[in-house]
Amino acid sequence: MSEEKLDPVKLVELGRVQKPHGLRGELCIEPYADSPFIFEGLTRIYLRLPGKKPRPCVLEGWRAHQGRALITVDRSQGRDQAEAWRGADVLARERDLPPLDEDEYRPEDLIGLPVMHVNGSRIGLLEDIRDVAGQVLWFIHDEDGNEIMLPAVDEFILDIDLDAGVILVDPPDGLLELYQQP
Numbered sequence: 001m002s003e004e005k006l007d008p009v010k011l012v013e014l015g016r017v018q019k020p021h022g023l024r025g026e027l028c029i030e031p032y033a034d035s036p037f038i039f040e041g042l043t044r045i046y047l048r049l050p051g052k053k054p055r056p057c058v059l060e061g062w063r064a065h066q067g068r069a070l071i072t073v074d075r076s077q078g079r080d081q082a083e084a085w086r087g088a089d090v091l092a093r094e095r096d097l098p099p100l101d102e103d104e105y106r107p108e109d110l111i112g113l114p115v116m117h118v119n120g121s122r123i124g125l126l127e128d129i130r131d132v133a134g135q136v137l138w139f140i141h142d143e144d145g146n147e148i149m150l151p152a153v154d155e156f157i158l159d160i161d162l163d164a165g166v167i168l169v170d171p172p173d174g175l176l177e178l179y180q181q182p
Contacts, residue, residue, distance in 0.1 A: 011046055011054060011091040012106055014038050020082030021070050027082055029069040029090055030131055032107060036062075036069035041098070046091040047075065054091055105160060110167065115140050115150075118158060118170040124148065126167060148179040 015031040015038075031038055039045075039062040046054035057073035064070075071090075076082045100106065107129045115123045115138075124142035129152065131137075136152040150156055150171055159168040 010094040012094050012097060012108065014045070014090045014092055015069070017047070017085045017088045017090060018068070019086055020076075020079050021065075023079050024072070025076040025078045025082045026070045026072055027076055027085055027090075028065070029071055031069055032129070032131060036064040036067065038097070039069050039071060042092055042096055044093070044096065045071070045073065046093075047073070047085055048089040048091060049085070050087065054089075105162070109162060110160065113160075113165055113167050115167045115169055117176075118168060123169065123171075123176065142180065144180070146179050148176060150175070 013032060015029045015033075018028045018030050020026065021028040029036070029039075039059065042059050042062075045057050045059050047057055048054040055075065057075045059071060059073055061072040062069050076085060094106075110126055110129065113126050115126055117123050122143075124140045124146075126138055127141045127147075128139040129136065130139065138150045138152050138157075140148040140150060142148060150169060156169055156171055157167070158170050161168070
C-alpha cells in the first residue's frame, strides 16, 4: 500500500493585527501589501500569535478603512476576543491568493537574498521587511552585524532577480555610512 505524500500548506503573511475595532470583534489589520484589497475573495485566513501555531479562521467579511483592512472572523466575537488577537500575524494559504503581477514579490521570496550595491559591492542579506509608520523598510544585515534600514522604494531598489537570487540597490548617499559607523 503506497502512501500519498501531501504537500504542506504554504502560508503567506498578509499583515498584522494592530488593534480591535469597535465592539463587535472586528480586527484592524495593517496589510503588508500596497492595498487592503488583498483580502478580496478569501474565505479562510490564519491568525498566529507570537510563538504559537497558526489558527485557521473563517473570514466572514472585510472592508477597507483608512489604508488598512477591517476584518471579521469566526474566532473574534466581541471586543475582548478581538483584543486577544492584537499583534497576531495574519496569513493565508498561498494557493488561495491571486497571482502576483510581474513586478510584485512576496516577502518570503526576498528574505535571505543578498543585497548588492549598484557599484558591485555586497551590502548584506535582506533579513526582514516591515511597515514602519506607513513606510515599507527593508532591514539588511551586513557582514559586520550592522542593521541597515533601506526604504523599499523604486528609487533605491533597482532590480530584484529571483532567478539569480540577488537584489540590486542604489541607496541614497551617506545611508550605508550612517549605519556602519563604529
